[in-house]
Amino acid sequence: MRILKKLLVRIILLIVAAGILCGSVVAVLGYLMYRDALKEQSLEDKVAEVQADPSYTALADLPEIYLDAVVAVEDHRFEQHCGIDIIAIARAAWNNIKSWSLREGGSTITQQLAKNLYFTQERSFIRKAAEVFMAFRLERTYSKDEILELYVNSIYFGDGYYCVRDASEGYFGKEPADMTDEEATLLAGIPNAPSVYSLTANPDLAAQRQQYVLQQMVKYGHLGEEEAAAILQN
Template structure:
C-alpha cells in the first residue's frame, strides 16, 4: 500500500513538472511570436495604419447604444480587466478540456484587436499566448476608448466589410451615427461569426444573434427588459 502511495505521489509530481515545463516552453514560444510581430511592424505604426483608413470612425460618430451592445456581447468586463479576462479564460479552458477542442477562446476585445492587428485566425496555444502579450501591450499604451475604437475599425462584419462605417453603409445605407437601436443591436452581433450572421447570407440567424445581444444588454444593465422588447418590435 505504501509503495502504491509513493508511486502515485511520484506520478503526480512528474505530471506537475511536465505541465510546468510545457507551460514555460509555450510561454517562451508565445513571447517570441509577440516580439517577432512587433519587430516586423511597431505598434504605433500599426495603429496609424488602421487610423489612416478613409472609413475610420471615432466613438463619437457611433451610437452609444451600439457601443454598449458590443461590450455587452463581446466583453462585459472590458472596463475592469487589463487585457485578459481570467474568468472567461478559465471557463473557456474547462470547456475546451471537456470537449477536447480549441473551439472556445475566452478572448477579450483587447485580445481580439491584438489578433486582428498582428496574428492569423489559426487556433493554437502559442498564438493565444502571443495574443495575450500583445493585449497587455495595448492596454499599457492606449486607453479603453482608444482600444474599443480601434477594434470597431478593424473587425470583420461579413460581405467584405472590415470596419463599422463600411458595414453600416453597406447593410443599412447610412453612417454609423444614424443607425437605429434595432440596426445597432443587429450589427453588434455579426462579428462573432461574420460568415454565419451576415445579413445578406443569413438574415434569420442574424436576428437570432441580435436577440442574444439584447439579452446580454439586459443582463448587464445597459437596457431594461422592456426597452429590449421595444427594440425588437421596431425592426428598423
C-alpha cells in the same frame, strides 16, 4: 496500499511538472512571436495605419447603444481587466478540456484587437500566448476608449466589410451615427461569426444572435427588459 499512494502522487507530480514545462515553452515561443511581430511593424505604426483608413470612425460618431452592445456581448468586464479576463480564460479552458478541442478562447476585446492587428486566425496555444503579450502592450499604450475605437474599426462583419462604417453603409445604407437601435444591436452580434451571422447569407441566424446580444445588455444593465423587447418589435 502505500505503494499505490506513492505511485499516484508521483504520477500527479509528473503531470503537474509536464504542464508547467509545456506552459513555459508556450509562453517563451509566444513572446518570441510577439517580439517578432513588433520588429516587423511597431504598434504605433500599425495603429496609425488603421486610423488612416478613410472609413475610420471615431467613438463620438457611433451610437452609444452600439458600443454598449459590443461590450456586453464581447467582453462585459472590458473596463475592469488589464487586457485579459482570467475568469473567461478559466471557463474557456475548462470547456476546451471537456471537449478536447480549442473551440473557446476567452478572448477580450483587447486580445481580439491584438489578433486583428498582427496575427492570423490560426488556433494554437503559441499564437494565443503572443496575443496575450500584445494585449498587455495595447493596454499599457492606449486608453480603453482608444482600444474600443480601434476594435470596431478593424473587425470583420462579413460580406467584405472590415469596419463598422463599411458594415453600416453596406448593410443599412446609412452612416453609423444614423443606425437605429435595432440596426445597432443587430450589427454588434455579427463579428462573433461573420460567415454565420452575415445579414445577406443568414438573416434568421443574425436575428437569433441579436436576441442574445439584447439578453446580455439586459443582464449587464445596459438596457431594461422592456427596452430590449421594444427593440425586437421594431
